[in-house]
Amino acid sequence: MADVTRRRFLVRAIAVMAGAIAAMVGAPAIGYLIGPSSDRSGSGDWIPLGTATSVQPGDPVLMKATVERKSGWLTDSQEVSVFVSTENGQNFTALSNVCTHLGCRVRWVPDQSGFFCPCHNAVFARDGSVATGPPPRPLDSFETKLEDGTIFIKEA
Amino acid sequence: MANRKETRSARVGDWVDERSGWRLAWSTVFIRKIPKVNWLYTLGSATLFVLVIQVVTGVLLTFYYVPEPAQAHASVRYITHELSFGWLIRGLHHFGASAMVILTIAHMLRVVLYGAYKYPREITWLTGVMLLLLVFSFGFTGYLLPWDQRAYWASVVGTQIAEVTPFIGSWLKTVMLGGEEISALTLPRFYGAHVWALPAILLSLVGIHLYLVVRNGITSIPKKDE
Numbered sequence: 461m462a463d464v465t466r467r468r469f470l471v472r473a474i475a476v477m478a479g480a481i482a483a484m485v486g487a488p489a490i491g492y493l494i495g496p497s498s499d500r501s502g503s504g505d506w507i508p509l510g511t512a513t514s515v516q517p518g519d520p521v522l523m524k525a526t527v528e529r530k531s532g533w534l535t536d537s538q539e540v541s542v543f544v545s546t547e548n549g550q551n552f553t554a555l556s557n558v559c560t561h562l563g564c565r566v567r568w569v570p571d572q573s574g575f576f577c578p579c580h581n582a583v584f585a586r587d588g589s590v591a592t593g594p595p596p597r598p599l600d601s602f603e604t605k606l607e608d609g610t611i612f613i614k615e616a
Numbered sequence: 617m618a619n620r621k622e623t624r625s626a627r628v629g630d631w632v633d634e635r636s637g638w639r640l641a642w643s644t645v646f647i648r649k650i651p652k653v654n655w656l657y658t659l660g661s662a663t664l665f666v667l668v669i670q671v672v673t674g675v676l677l678t679f680y681y682v683p684e685p686a687q688a689h690a691s692v693r694y695i696t697h698e699l700s701f702g703w704l705i706r707g708l709h710h711f712g713a714s715a716m717v718i719l720t721i722a723h724m725l726r727v728v729l730y731g732a733y734k735y736p737r738e739i740t741w742l743t744g745v746m747l748l749l750l751v752f753s754f755g756f757t758g759y760l761l762p763w764d765q766r767a768y769w770a771s772v773v774g775t776q777i778a779e780v781t782p783f784i785g786s787w788l789k790t791v792m793l794g795g796e797e798i799s800a801l802t803l804p805r806f807y808g809a810h811v812w813a814l815p816a817i818l819l820s821l822v823g824i825h826l827y828l829v830v831r832n833g834i835t836s837i838p839k840k841d842e
Contacts, residue, residue: 485669485708488701489676495700532680533690533698 496532506605506612509542515552515611520545520568520586522557527615542602542613543568543575545586554613555588556600566599575599644830651836656730659723660829666715667822670754673709674811681761683807685800688763713755720751731842732835740828743821750818757810763803771798771806 509523520543528535543555555575559566564579574591575584582593589598602613633639680699682691695702724744727733733741760771775798779789794801 485672488704489672491700492676492702492705493679533687533694 503615505615507540507615509544509554509611509613512546512549512552512606512609512611515544515546515549517547517549518545519570520555522568523611525613540613541565543599544604544611550606552604552606552611553587554602554604554611556602558600559584559595560590560597560599561593561595648830648833650834653834653837656726657834659719659726663716663719663723664822664826666712666719669708670712670716671815673705673712674815676705677709678811683761683804685763685803688761688803692762692764713758716751717755720748724748730835731838736832737828737835740825740832743825743828747818747821747825750814750821754810754814754818757806757814760798760803760806761810768798771802 507525507527509525514523515521523542523544525540525542526537527540529538541557543557544552545555546552557565557567557575559577559579559582561577561582562579564577566575566577566582566584568574569576572583573586575588577583577593577595580594582595583591584595584599585591587598588601600616602616604614605612629639677695680691680695680702682688692706695706697703727741727744733744756771756774759774760767775789775792778792779785781788790796792802792805793799794805
């Protein structure tokens, strides 16, 4: 390394310092820009739906809850609607009422014992599986729990 | 091995040079002869460096900041306390603003004390004076954007100072505020000035200023008998 001239040394030193400074601002800047995209606040929260006694074995019951959702510095409340059903009054299943095809709201038709979507005549069975029509997958289901007589669902 | 890599990068350099003439531009800007000077001659470059920091961090801040009265402060709080490294980006911009003012004035003092504003550098000096005023304008318009009590009252005081301008004072204040007092109209005005109008003018003037520095060269330190 004896042939390193003063000029060459200075050029390299400047390049190293410039790179270090650029990295010191650049690396945090990347985290700053992509940060919110990986933010999953709210997921995993338990949302209370209502008392367990309102759901009896038989037809699923549409239950609604209001959820506070954070988007950046704003919080807005969203309504979550879920069909809750039970076979024994102890274990509950909760199905989203949003059709997995194009997002229309499904309703329960007791005569046919299925969920009917008005948009493209899709029908889902009681367990949420696709009976007929275009939906690509069964209705989304939520994890449920029963606590002090209140049914909770876990936000996805 | 190192040799082959160098010839390859030289070939790429030749290819680009043949089509752009970048080597001449590079050597004109960076490999020019300068007199023997001291560290005070780096103040202009230091200002330029901080300007780059301000541009980069300023652009990053606009990804989250919202110039609307109900949300402005909340978005600033979000940047500072919830975003990863938001505190750093905003902090750099905040302290960089002070650094801009200090460095620009220090650079100006060096130019004044060494007589560097004289022939043939009068235009460099004039654009420099305009740049100093622009830096103040950036500081003034940027100060309102966090939309807290300090920002609000500083802008009240600042526009009242503008109000004592002879003859056009009260008109000037109304134009600045977009009304009689600070309102929902004031914040987007200051924001538009701060991120669009002022940068456009500043960058144009910086271009002229730097062109003239390269074109005319820098002054040497004045001697005793000069």
